[in-house]
Amino acid sequence: MPKQRITKEMVVSAAFEIARAEGMEQVMAKTIAAKIGCSVQPIYSYCKNMAGLRQDVAAQAGNFIREYAAKHVDKNDLFRSTGKAYIRLAEEEPHLFKIFILHQRQGISSLQDLYEAEAGAHTAEFIADSLDISISQARQLHMHMLVYTIGLGAIFSVTTPGIPIEEIYAQQEQAYEAFFCASHSAAMPRTFKEGFFNGT
Incomplete structure (x- = not known):
């Protein structure tokens, strides 16, 4: 032979x-x-x-x-479905997800550096257009969700017997709503913001 x-x-x-x-x-x-x-x-x-x-x-x-x-991903809901895809990956391929989380990232000295390394060049523009928000709001929202989803996925991939994925999705959705509202709040004029949150 x-x-x-x-x-x-x-x-x-x-x-x-x-x-x-x-x-x-x-x-x-x-x-x-x-x-x-x-x-x-x-x-x-x-x-x-x-x-x-x-x-x-x-x-x-x-x-x-x-x-x-x-x-x-769902092309009709790209932003949310991408986050869910990473959570599903953590469930189905926990070892690969850990490699993704733990691999050494060179030249990162801030969260902004991390965002630029992980996000696509035109991702913020796409999110801004889809959600009718500014590019700076979209970038901030995406960075918040990126960090939050990585954290959720890390927890999900190392726990036994395992957190139900529906619970993880619900937590992810709550975070999205909170970050989305915060991004809008940050862009409001102060007088309007005070009236908005006071219900006036």
Whole structure:
């Protein structure tokens, strides 16, 4: 029988499947070798260190998550459904969600930096147009929901036996309503704002 040729793509793919099923901490030369059915030698020949391999796995996880989100969003309610898609991901793919949450993000020194790194270039414009708010309001609303959804997803992915997803969705919706009202309140003139909240 001819000897199997091990490629870097095979190594990364096997490492990704291990991370997806068992978590990134189980991505080791011996587990990858067992998955492929070879010795550890070809694993080390392609991976000078495990940190580099884990970066490749994180990149593949990122691609998976983007494709997952694209398949699960409602184009008629893109903003809300995207948030729900990430919560569903935390339920169905908890290990990949943890990789998404925990992977090292370089060059981030503020929440604004985080937002610019995670959000699409025209996302705020789309939200502003959909909700009839200003771009600055849309950006602030989106950043609030991004941070809140990541937090909810993290809680959801590490709790057992598990919080009902309907409860998570309800909490997410309450946060959306609160952040949306806050963004409108911030844009109101002071005299109008005082009258609005006093019911006058």
